[in-house]
Amino acid sequence: HSGFVAIIGRPNVGKSTLLNRIVGQKVAIMSDKAQTTRNRIQGIYTTKDTQMVFIDTPGIHKPHSRLGDFMVKSALSTLGEVDAVLFMINADERRGAGDNFIIDRLKSVNKPIYLVINKIDQIHPDRLLEIMDQYKDAISWADVYPISALEGNNVDELVATLKSKL
Numbered sequence: 001h002s003g004f005v006a007i008i009g010r011p012n013v014g015k016s017t018l019l020n021r022i023v024g025q026k027v028a029i030m031s032d033k034a035q036t037t038r039n040r041i042q043g044i045y046t047t048k049d050t051q052m053v054f055i056d057t058p059g060i061h062k063p064h065s066r067l068g069d070f071m072v073k074s075a076l077s078t079l080g081e082v083d084a085v086l087f088m089i090n091a092d093e094r095r096g097a098g099d100n101f102i103i104d105r106l107k108s109v110n111k112p113i114y115l116v117i118n119k120i121d122q123i124h125p126d127r128l129l130e131i132m133d134q135y136k137d138a139i140s141w142a143d144v145y146p147i148s149a150l151e152g153n154n155v156d157e158l159v160a161t162l163k164s165k166l
């Protein structure tokens, strides 16, 4: 199995934490320094039968400048080139303008898009359905994964699913 996976979401939802968890601390920290305006490879997950390249896609937010506009366009072109997209939200925050901006862009992306609800360790389990409800009709999700990137809950299952689709 091999392929490219893009991770997008508002700042601080836990994208880097998930990458650390999947590919190992060292790799993700190293590549975090390589700040560019373009999309960057954040980590490569390799096992005997699998290679998955994870790409952080910064810059999908409402552009306020020509540089910002350029970044949004380049991030969007990346989404057209990957095999799957993980859209990550924070379970502990309500759906906001930042999420909606990304969701609107995702509507024209013809790839499997997974809704990753992160930081479930921060919420009471009863709230999960309510959160899923806020996003249910946003786009047609390939699947929904409630996870804790920090504690590792459900991360192996997410990786296994991605793997099985590549």
Ligand code: GDP
Binding pocket: 009, 010, 011, 012, 013, 014, 015, 016, 017, 018, 118, 119, 120, 121, 122, 147, 148, 149, 150, 151
């Ligand atoms: P990014 O901006 O999307 O890359 O977010 P980061 O990975 O840098 O995480 C932002 C903050 O959220 C950090 O303080 C993380 O430790 C914290 N964080 C990430 N994932 C989780 C999680 O699953 N649970 C909790 N409680 N905190 C998390």
Ligand code: MG
Binding pocket: 015, 016, 017
């Ligand atoms: Mg980050």
